[in-house]
Each structure stands twice: as structure tokens, then as C-alpha cells.
Amino acid sequence: MAVDQMEQDLKACAEEVLESMFFTSPLSEPVPGGRSRLDLILAQVTFRGTASGRFGVGCSMDAARSLTAAFLGMESDTVAEQQCGEVICELANMLCGSVLSRMEPGGRFDLMTPEIEPPGCLPETVTASRIFQLEEGALLTWLLFEEANWIEIGKSKF
Numbered sequence: 001m002a003v004d005q006m007e008q009d010l011k012a013c014a015e016e017v018l019e020s021m022f023f024t025s026p027l028s029e030p031v032p033g034g035r036s037r038l039d040l041i042l043a044q045v046t047f048r049g050t051a052s053g054r055f056g057v058g059c060s061m062d063a064a065r066s067l068t069a070a071f072l073g074m075e076s077d078t079v080a081e082q083q084c085g086e087v088i089c090e091l092a093n094m095l096c097g098s099v100l101s102r103m104e105p106g107g108r109f110d111l112m113t114p115e116i117e118p119p120g121c122l123p124e125t126v127t128a129s130r131i132f133q134l135e136e137g138a139l140l141t142w143l144l145f146e147e148a149n150w151i152e153i154g155k156s157k158f
Contacts, residue, residue: 001103006128010141013098014132018139021094022070026132026139040140041084042117043092047100050107053145055096057088058122060137064088067134089114095141 018024040058047053059067064084069076071087092114100109122142129142 003128006103006143007130009099009102010095010128010130010143011132013095013102014130014139014141017091017094017098018067018132018134022067022091024067024070024134026134040119040138041088042119042121043085043089043114044117045092045096045114046112047096047109048112049109050104051100051109051145053127053143054123055092055099055144056117056123056140056142057092057095058140059088059134063134063137063139066136067091085116089116099143 042058044056068087126142132139
């Protein structure tokens with residue numbers, strides 16, 4: 001599968017999950033060079049099966065707080081940082097399952113428990129990625145396959 005198609009799948013799945021579970025939609029893609037990736041809350045899911053790799057999401061704390069409030073039916077100012085981490089992990093899990101199902105409809109995958117990653121802990125290269133601009137900040141998604149032969153072309157940098 002070509003990287004272009006993977007990135008289209010990331011876009012479609014993110015739009016579906018954000019709209020149905022978080023009651024929001026991406027506004028537009030941000031201009032490169034915005035906020036530092038060091039201030040993102042990051043979550044990652046490892047998967048094994050038809051293909052193996054990692055799927056991750058990162059977003060600003062403002063965006064995480066807003067997404068958490070929408071998902072849990074709370075006011076943003078009452079959301080605790082721990083709740084943000086838990087919901088961003090759940091977002092990573094939902095997106096990973098959606099993307100893998102779209103890319104490989106008959107595939108079989110085991111998704112590990114999503115984990116929060118240390119700030120700034122982004123992979124150096126990825127197979128595919130998309131950045132979405134939400135009202136409250138950016139949302140970064142990425143996919144990294146372990147088997148290079150599963151895709152037609154090489155990996156790209158963020």
C-alpha cells in the first residue's frame with residue numbers, strides 16, 4: 001500500500017472518530033513550524049498480526065483537555081491531567097483499530113494496551129502521518145510498520 005493511501009486512511013479515520021466520539025472535526029491542516037512537539041501529550045499503541053508496528057497520537061494539552069471533556073461529557077475546566085492521558089490513550093486505540101481495519105479489511109491484529117510516552121518521544125521516521133488542526137490545537141497521528149515489505153515505498157520523516 002502506498003503512503004499516499006495510508007495518509008488518506010489516517011485522515012478519513014480521524015475525521016470519523018473525532019466526529020462520532022469527540023463531537024469535533026478538524027478545521028484544516030496547520031502550517032509547519034507551529035508549536036513544539038515537546039509540549040505534546042503522546043500515546044502509542046503497539047500492534048501485531050497481519051502487519052506489526054506502532055500507531056501514535058499526540059496533541060497539545062489544550063486540545064487533549066477539550067477532547068477529554070467532550071468524550072467524558074464534562075466541562076474543560078474540570079478535566080484532570082490524568083483523565084487527559086487516559087482519553088488520549090483511548091483515542092490512539094480507537095484510531096489504530098479503525099486505520100488497520102480500513103487498510104487491511106480481512107486482517108487480524110492484536111492491539112496492546114495504549115501507553116503514554118514521555119514528552120518529545122516521537123519516532124525519527126514513520127510510515128505515514130497526518131496532522132490535524134482542531135479548534136484548541138493540533139492533533140498528530142502516525143503509523144510505523146515494522147515490515148518494510150508491507151508497503152510499496154519507504155518511510156518518510158515527520
